[in-house]
Amino acid sequence: MRVTVSFRSNLFPRTLEESAKALAAGRPEDWWHGARERGLFSLFRxxxxxGSRWLSRSFTEQDTAASSFCRSAYPVLPPLSxxxxxxxxxxxxxxSGRLxxxxxxxxxxxxxSCWHQxxxxxxxWPRRFFPGIPVDRGNxxxxxxxxxxxxxxxxLVTLGLIAQKADPAVRARAVAAVETQFLSWVAANPLLIGVHYVSPMECALRLLASCYALDLIRPWMQEPRAVWGALLTLVSGHAELIRKRLxxxxPIPHETLAGAAALVHAGSLFTELEQAERWLAFGLYLLEDNTPRHISQDGGSQEQGLGYLxxxxxxxxxxxxxxxxxxxPLPEKIRQAFDRSRAFLHEFRAAADDRLPPIGDGDGETALAPSLRFRTPARKPASGLTTFHLSGYxxxxxxGAQRAIFDHGPLGMPPRYAHGHADALSMILQIGSQDLLIDPGTYTYLGDEAWRTYFRGTRGHNTVTVDGLDQAVxxxxLxxxxxxxTHLVYREETPEGKVTVIARHYGYKERLGVVHLRGISYDTSGSWMIWDWLTGSGTHHLELNWHVGCRVVPVDEGYRLEGLEQPxxxxxxxxxxxxxxxSLQPMAGWKSSRYGNKEPITTIRVEHRGPLPHEFMTRIRLI
Structure with missing residues (x-):
């Protein structure tokens, strides 16, 4: 039997051939995880x-009346920002139901039918037992x-928020939209049937959104009996599926965290359901056991992606x-992880518009809704140099609101390094809200292979590529x-405000015998110097890429960067x-502002072929 699983979990093998490849690659955990999942899916079948009761249970009006969450006349969930x-x-x-x-x-x-188109x-997308639905590239x-x-x-959460602030006529439309769409989703997606059960994380996010959306419209609900019965059906089925899968x-930290959050909500809000205590206990166990995998001690993400953080x-x-x-009471390590991650993200947000640079993979992921805003620490980011040694930034x-982010961190979380980009020693430079040197983003996971390779590869970042190869294989x-x-070699900040940071990476050492050292120096006049030093033996093709987020005009001395207060x-x-x-041949000069979309930008590509050692020297200064 061939079983195909979520691309968020598709890192373990699904066939005997893939099993052999996993063992040959030194990943026995992939083989073991895949074997256990195949066994679980056989049990589901x-x-x-x-006709298991878990898969076919329906909830009556008596069940909804017994549920404290469903019968409450007042909001049950906490108010959020x-x-x-x-x-x-x-x-x-x-x-109007358009997105x-x-x-x-x-x-x-x-x-x-819209839920499957x-x-x-x-x-x-087919409506059949979910393990048989192919979601990998080429489906x-x-x-x-x-x-x-x-x-x-x-x-639906956004519609619930609209209902809370709108006049009665608009509120009635918003409430009706929430109810009809929610009921139609439950009716169109019986448990384990269809693509929406492939990923336990998708089930977790749906469970959370359903609870919060319905809690927001609780006072004005038009079909409470049908809606609450459908919610109990969704929560009981989703929570038990999440528990069994997790x-x-x-192997994916943020997938585990989403599942744990959903289980804790299901177990603490729906205490009358027979599995509620089990969901809550297992969700808390996952949180305590996995929190070190989610958030590093310096607040960063071990997956090396700011979006997922x-x-x-x-x-x-x-x-x-x-x-x-x-x-x-909440385990203190959970609260500390939340505080650390907020402080870390606060350092990376753009001061002008609160944006995060698109470092690492990102697909517009939101925990509940894009409008959710947890308060950030009320302190101004420090001037000068800040280094996160564990995360590697x-x-x-x-x-003049200039800010550079220098990436000298690891590829991602072992053993698969999923969602990491081959971006060692890359640099981002911003002035206020203007991006000068940018990270082009993600664009796709399972779309065209060439685009996936470009956006997550070394060429798609502001660093040096050797012999056309990525820094990892x-x-x-994923x-x-x-x-x-990587190794942070040197960092210094003088009393006068000059900053120097030097780091190296060894991604090419084993395959090509090449080591890359980069130094970044900032002078208080507003000038930057980036020095790339490549050592090793033999003759190599070196390629330095600068992906630019503003207008680039060639001049005699180099390139004029325009669109700023001062060029x-x-x-x-x-x-x-x-x-x-x-450009398509070669592929260059692209960015992806959001998942699934790409647009042209200017890339400055500097090439050299010759023996090592070799250096590139880049300078940026006010005109």
């Missing part, structure tokens, strides 16, 4: 054939991440808010092998430079 900034057209679209799913249109339909291809339906987005039901220990931080925030609201803040769409080691001059020594914008 048997339970379906035998929201920032809903929607124009009239966006509100009307939501009220933009990563740039693709989606529209709710009363027959429920792929926004990107228009194909219909005939599309990118599973896109069809999952509306089925997270997080837009009992196998998911924000996602994890918000999940911790939901748990802290829930336990405080219920006046129940140095932030240099200079005059890609293994499929994983890497032969990860690079900058960028000069590069050590090779022959050329500009690329939206």
């Amino acid at each position: 048997l339970q379906r054939q035998l 929201w920032h809903v900034d929607l124009d009239a057209a966006s509100v009307d679209a939501l009220l 933009s799913v990563f740039g693709f249109p989606w529209h709710w339909t009363a027959d429920g 792929a926004p990107d291809t228009g194909q219909t 005939p339906y599309g990118d599973a991440r896109l069809v999952w987005e509306p089925s997270r039901l997080q837009h 009992a196998l220990r998911s 924000r996602f994890s931080s918000d999940l911790y925030g939901l748990l802290v808010a829930l336990f405080d609201h219920q006046q129940r 140095s932030i240099i803040r200079g005059r 890609p293994q499929g769409a 994983t890497w092998s032969q990860p690079f080691d 900058l001059l960028l000069t590069i020594e050590g090779g022959t430079s050329r500009l690329y914008e939206g």
